[in-house]
């Protein structure tokens with residue numbers, strides 16, 4: 001099938017109801033349809049899924065999609081099923097299926113009904129599945145959240161490491177599509193090498209978020225009061241406050257409540273029911289603020305989060321970018337305020353001390369970048385984009401004046417070491 005014969009816009013409209021492609025989607029999709037190895041780097045929300053979903057629907061055979069989170073896979077499968085009159089069009093293959101269900105999945109694939117098969121990387125270690133997949137027509141392999149393959153990423157998963165060999169076993173010439181929102185040159189290189197696709201055509205979107213305002217303030221013993229003041233100045237707006245520990249989340253949520261702020265805590269130590277309840281309260285705007293550990297955010301799609309506060313500085317620039325990225329999804333205002341004390345860096349270093357040396361070294365290097373970011377007197381945006389391998393000119397670039405260092409040029413932040421935090 002040549003691209004000239006396919007009307008991608010009609011296919012987009014027909015399957016997804018969208019009237020146009022976002023950013024680089026069309027170029028990426030053409031490249032995937034042509035059967036090339038493809039590497040897609042786009043920020044969260046950039047529309048990466050479509051880059052493999054549409055080609056999968058168009059191409060002959062079944063596309064295998066590797067994704068790390070069962071919940072995310074389920075969401076995608078439900079969405080794809082919604083656009084087709086045959087629910088066999090997309091399936092998940094994982095350990096939760098019983099024998100009858102597995103049989104159904106296999107039949108649908110063999111009969112050419114299934115265009116998208118979502119699998120967790122650990123399922124692909126099963127001989128039985130690999131043997132089966134080798135016997136069917138696979139259109140391409142999509143590796144979503146491909147940074148999980150890299151120890152330099154923020155979410156390393158050892159099971160991702162074997163993917164290259166597994167893909168080889170499923171078929172010799174299966175095109176690979178790697179997708180990630182992590183843009184550091186190191187992680188990119190790791191992905192290309194680990195997936196054995198150094199020949200891939202790379203598509204990288206800009207990571208600039210022009211509507212976000214970046215600010216770092218020194219963290220003192222008055223940090224709670226500073227946070228309360230900020231939230232009160234932004235009354236009625238939705239926001240997230242990130243803390244490192246569950247204990248701090250609980251304490252701060254209470255402090256906010258006592259001060260008349262509608263806030264709820266969220267962390268992995270709360271039972272599932274409470275977590276869902278608090279998340280829904282935030283989404284439904286029964287509360288304005290969620291005080292959370294990093295357990296909160298993955299897959300949360302609230303477009304009008306107006307501020308993200310870091311009570312504790314994150315362990316890497318990527319984490320900071322991901323977490324602040326939850327503000328202003330709708331393109332409206334998004335204030336990103338981080339409190340920084342060098343003591344917190346030491347605390348994070350200490351947490352790593354029990355880990356293997358290689359991991360500690362990586363963790364240390366990532367933290368040094370965070371220190372540099374927090375203490376820099378150059379534009380925060382410029383710093384972040386440079387970290388992601390992107391040149392940014394504050395005079396001509398969008399959002400060029402949207403950070404504290406540009407608005408109020410000043411000397412370096414002097415974090416005090418002796419304060420209690």
Ligand code: ADP
Nearest residue numbers: 018020021022042043044045046047048049050
């Ligand atoms: P990513 O995986 O890059 O974080 P997603 O694939 O989850 O992003 O897409 C983010 C949102 O953008 C989804 O709600 C999706 O439906 C929407 N979207 C993707 N492509 C388009 C498009 N061409 N037109 C309109 N909306 C789109």
Ligand code: MG
Nearest residue numbers: 048049144145
């Ligand atoms: Mg995605």
